[in-house]
Amino acid sequence: MPKKNPNRFHFFLFTFLAGLFCWPASAYAQIHPKDTEWPSYAADLAGTRYRPLDQINATNFSDLEIAWRIKTDNFGDRPEYKLEGTPLMVNGVLYATAGSRRAVIALDPATGELLWTHGEHEGKRGGAAPRQLSGRGLAYWSDGREGRILYVTPGFRLICLDAKTGVRIPSFGNNGEVDLKLNDDQDIFPDLIIGEIGIQSAPVVAKDTVIIGAAFREGMTPKSMRNNKGYVRGFDVRTGKRLWIFHTIPKKGEFGLDTWEKGSAEYTGNTGVWTQITVDEQLGLVYLPVESPTSDFYGGHRPGNNLFGETLVCVDLKTGERKWHFQLVHHPLWDMDISSAPILADITVDGKPVKAVAQPTKQGFLYVFERMTGKPIWPIPERPVEVGNVPGETYSPTQPIPTKPAAYSRNGVSIDDLIDFTPALRERAKEIASKYHLGPVYTPPTVSKLEGPLGTLTMGTASGGTNWPGGSYDPETHNVYVYACNSCIEPIGLVPAPKEVSDIAYIAGTAGKEVEVLHGPGENAGADSPKPPKRRTGGGYVSLNIDGLPMVKPPYGTITAINLDKGEFVWQIAHGETPDVVRNYEALKGMKIPRTGQETYNIGTLVTKTLVIAGEGHVTTTADHPRGAMLRAYDKTTGKEVGAVYMPAPQTGSPMTYMLNGKQYIVVAVSGGSYSGEYIAYTLPSTGE
Amino acid sequence: MNELPRGCSIRQESDDDVKMRNTAAIAILAVIASPLCLLRAQAPLAESRSVWDGVYTEDQAMRGEPIYRKECASCHGEMLTGGESSPPLTGGAFLANWNGLTMGDLFDRIRKTMPQSAPGRLTRQQDADILAFMLSVNKFPAGKTELYRQSEMLKEIRFESAKPSPKK
Numbered sequence: 001m002p003k004k005n006p007n008r009f010h011f012f013l014f015t016f017l018a019g020l021f022c023w024p025a026s027a028y029a030q031i032h033p034k035d036t037e038w039p040s041y042a043a044d045l046a047g048t049r050y051r052p053l054d055q056i057n058a059t060n061f062s063d064l065e066i067a068w069r070i071k072t073d074n075f076g077d078r079p080e081y082k083l084e085g086t087p088l089m090v091n092g093v094l095y096a097t098a099g100s101r102r103a104v105i106a107l108d109p110a111t112g113e114l115l116w117t118h119g120e121h122e123g124k125r126g127g128a129a130p131r132q133l134s135g136r137g138l139a140y141w142s143d144g145r146e147g148r149i150l151y152v153t154p155g156f157r158l159i160c161l162d163a164k165t166g167v168r169i170p171s172f173g174n175n176g177e178v179d180l181k182l183n184d185d186q187d188i189f190p191d192l193i194i195g196e197i198g199i200q201s202a203p204v205v206a207k208d209t210v211i212i213g214a215a216f217r218e219g220m221t222p223k224s225m226r227n228n229k230g231y232v233r234g235f236d237v238r239t240g241k242r243l244w245i246f247h248t249i250p251k252k253g254e255f256g257l258d259t260w261e262k263g264s265a266e267y268t269g270n271t272g273v274w275t276q277i278t279v280d281e282q283l284g285l286v287y288l289p290v291e292s293p294t295s296d297f298y299g300g301h302r303p304g305n306n307l308f309g310e311t312l313v314c315v316d317l318k319t320g321e322r323k324w325h326f327q328l329v330h331h332p333l334w335d336m337d338i339s340s341a342p343i344l345a346d347i348t349v350d351g352k353p354v355k356a357v358a359q360p361t362k363q364g365f366l367y368v369f370e371r372m373t374g375k376p377i378w379p380i381p382e383r384p385v386e387v388g389n390v391p392g393e394t395y396s397p398t399q400p401i402p403t404k405p406a407a408y409s410r411n412g413v414s415i416d417d418l419i420d421f422t423p424a425l426r427e428r429a430k431e432i433a434s435k436y437h438l439g440p441v442y443t444p445p446t447v448s449k450l451e452g453p454l455g456t457l458t459m460g461t462a463s464g465g466t467n468w469p470g471g472s473y474d475p476e477t478h479n480v481y482v483y484a485c486n487s488c489i490e491p492i493g494l495v496p497a498p499k500e501v502s503d504i505a506y507i508a509g510t511a512g513k514e515v516e517v518l519h520g521p522g523e524n525a526g527a528d529s530p531k532p533p534k535r536r537t538g539g540g541y542v543s544l545n546i547d548g549l550p551m552v553k554p555p556y557g558t559i560t561a562i563n564l565d566k567g568e569f570v571w572q573i574a575h576g577e578t579p580d581v582v583r584n585y586e587a588l589k590g591m592k593i594p595r596t597g598q599e600t601y602n603i604g605t606l607v608t609k610t611l612v613i614a615g616e617g618h619v620t621t622t623a624d625h626p627r628g629a630m631l632r633a634y635d636k637t638t639g640k641e642v643g644a645v646y647m648p649a650p651q652t653g654s655p656m657t658y659m660l661n662g663k664q665y666i667v668v669a670v671s672g673g674s675y676s677g678e679y680i681a682y683t684l685p686s687t688g689e
Numbered sequence: 690m691n692e693l694p695r696g697c698s699i700r701q702e703s704d705d706d707v708k709m710r711n712t713a714a715i716a717i718l719a720v721i722a723s724p725l726c727l728l729r730a731q732a733p734l735a736e737s738r739s740v741w742d743g744v745y746t747e748d749q750a751m752r753g754e755p756i757y758r759k760e761c762a763s764c765h766g767e768m769l770t771g772g773e774s775s776p777p778l779t780g781g782a783f784l785a786n787w788n789g790l791t792m793g794d795l796f797d798r799i800r801k802t803m804p805q806s807a808p809g810r811l812t813r814q815q816d817a818d819i820l821a822f823m824l825s826v827n828k829f830p831a832g833k834t835e836l837y838r839q840s841e842m843l844k845e846i847r848f849e850s851a852k853p854s855p856k857k
Contacts, residue, residue: 545780
């Protein structure tokens with residue numbers, strides 16, 4: 001404990017909470033009694049990303065130094081530039097996934113020294129995987145005697161390793177692995193090698209059950225209405241035996257089958273849980289945030305509400321049986337996958353204690369339910385929404401809209417939202433917007449027409465609001481802290497899909513760039529090949545930027561603190577330095593523009609005893625720092641920025657923290673642009689004593 | 690990165706992956722030293738070109754479009770807007786994170802890592818054509834000469850997100 005921090009009470013609290021949160025933390029003798037661990041992806045199974053540490057605080061955050069760093073280039077046959085992992089720290093060892101191999105690495109958390117590494121060489125099966133690279137992380141389990149590390153390879157195999165050595169546990173599954181493409185109540189087609197299914201999120205282990213979801217390729221322009229299905233399974237952590245399965249698309253005789261008309265449950269796929277799963281171990285309940293069914297933007301081949309697509313489902317930890325569910329979006333048409341971990345919160349509403357679950361979303365609504373029953377804490381009535389006219393499409397005439405809390409990010413586009421720095425810029429934005437159909441949340445996609453509309457201009461859809469990093473929860477203040485992209489515009493236009501491209505009637509596209517039979521690579525590309533007919537390229541592409549400026553007003557990205565006792569905002573700030581393009585734009589020089597925040601969707605937050613910590617998603621170059629991004633700290637009660645530290649590249653994985661031998665560390669994954677993946681650990685400078 | 694100011698070695702090192710490894714001090718030094726370097730860093734050499742100077746042709750972008758659709762669109766999207774796991778190739782985040790680097794950096798990144806199932810499978814010409822297509826979608830102006838396929842030559846072209854003010 002450095003002299004600077006006199007708060008002895010907190011010191012004892014660490015010890016107490018370390019024991020409370022980090023059971024079973026006592027397996028190895030070398031563990032420092034005052035260590036605070038980060039034993040699962042989101043700190044705990046409740047999805048809080050919270051640790052009650054405050055050695056690093058408002059007075060010293062900007063003094064942080066790099067304790068160690070590790071490049072992930074060599075954990076794979078090529079570097080990766082999108083490192084999304086959050087490490088674990090358990091029993092004095094830091095574990096993470098790393099590199100294009102998705103290797104597991106074990107490091108000394110004080111020095112970064114590599115203790116062991118494990119990689120699986122999967123050949124073509126790995127190369128064909130729908131979700132590649134190092135993924136988000138791994139899971140740790142211990143019975144107090146032995147420790148195990150569990151992770152899923154890109155090729156969709158669950159691997160179980162000895163936490164001390166990194167060697168496979170032979171008694172688990174088939175010599176330490178379970179082939180997740182098998183025993184899934186479906187035949188993965190076309191075969192086990194290239195059959196599309198995988199996952200990039202970290203497994204979760206609750207009690208002795210490992211829970212694994214499934215992910216697929218991006219679904220904007222699917223080749224077929226038919227795909228593999230994303231069921232969720234529980235496995236015995238000791239043996240690898242499958243304990244249960246939950247069919248996210250109901251099978252014959254199961255609840256919800258009638259929400260798939262014309263037999264569409266038979267062939268429709270996806271509908272997986274690709275993001276983090278949350279568990280209440282005490283109640284024995286698992287919370288599953290389910291994604292969209294096959295074909296993100298056109299549902300003509302899956303008439304009906306499509307349960308459990310875009311539905312929060314609560315199942316029993318022991319059996320996988322459904323306890324309750326709430327469909328956030330009926331008949332999904334906007335790629336509003338439930339994209340992040342549900343957050344468990346014990347709150348007080350109208351003077352009564354409530355066990356709640358709160359779900360951040362792309363559409364910027366925070367849905368809050370009683371977590372035993374699924375009853376909304378504040379009413380979520382069905383409201384009429386626009387019905388579209390895409391041929392063959394069916395529409396839900398209503399969608400459930402929360403009355404509280406208010407939407408924390410934009411989820412529609414109106415003229416009011418357009419850039420207004422200068423009248424000229426606003427005119428240009430209006431000109432672009434005039435080519436599209438605009439409207440509030442749940443305005444449906446349109447067929448793209450050259451004469452207009454080119455599509456529906458949306459926010460809060462595919463990449464809007466909160467994506468996979470999710471939010472944080474502070475059990476002290478009962479606040480959820482959540483980053484949101486407030487300017488991620490998604491034009492959704494549909495074009496008829498030629499049979500050679502897809503058997504789906506409409507796929508995402510824009511009129512004016514016909515979806516053609518695709519040429520083989522190199523065809524007509526050589527110097528003497530016949531020139532293709534003259535056609536202005538990019539014809540159908542409308543840039544949604546104006547000389548690089550976002551076409552909507554700031555703030556471009558925000559962090560919001562939402563108090564769950566009241567369902568109200570405590571504060572909201574723009575997160576991230578104003579982009580260079582805005583600061584350097586000639587016509588804006590001399591204007592006083594408050595910090596705008598940044599347009600990016602993958603920012604995770606960390607909450608400690610006093611701070612909310614999050615890095616930037618953009619690189620900037622300012623008078624205060626060279627080309628790079630900042631890791632920023634905010635006072636968690638006010639949102640006021642209290643410190644910042646330089647990172648060489650944007651944050652691409654959510655930060656975590658731990659206390660080891662009396663020192664607090666913050667580890668964050670950075671990468672992007674030409675900067676390959678790197679974990680960086682920050683700590684306070686030594687005091688010289 | 691020849692556009693970096695000479696005599697500003699700390700900044701040069703901070704852009705060099707290899708030297709960055711295990712060199713915690715450099716980032717911190719860079720923070721301290723940066724104000725000294727910034728003025729020089731922002732003044733480009735007189736003859737250097739940027740993506741605003743017509744560094745690809747319409748024909749080349751047209752060649753790149755079907756290759757993009759075949760090799761890239763399933764993850765990065767028909768409209769280049771990205772997906773949950775694939776960064777967008779247009780818009781604020783894309784422009785910001787390449788701003789200040791070179792076309793050589795972007796080209797090498799594609800060469801090294803894409804397409805994801807078999808990095809480096811495409812020819813340099815195909816990659817250059819895809820890049821030309823990306824430039825056209827991002828509304829950087831086309832010109833009379835094709836985008837190079839040699840990394841060294843592409844390093845002479847700066848990626849700048851903001852349209853420069855008209856030359857006087």
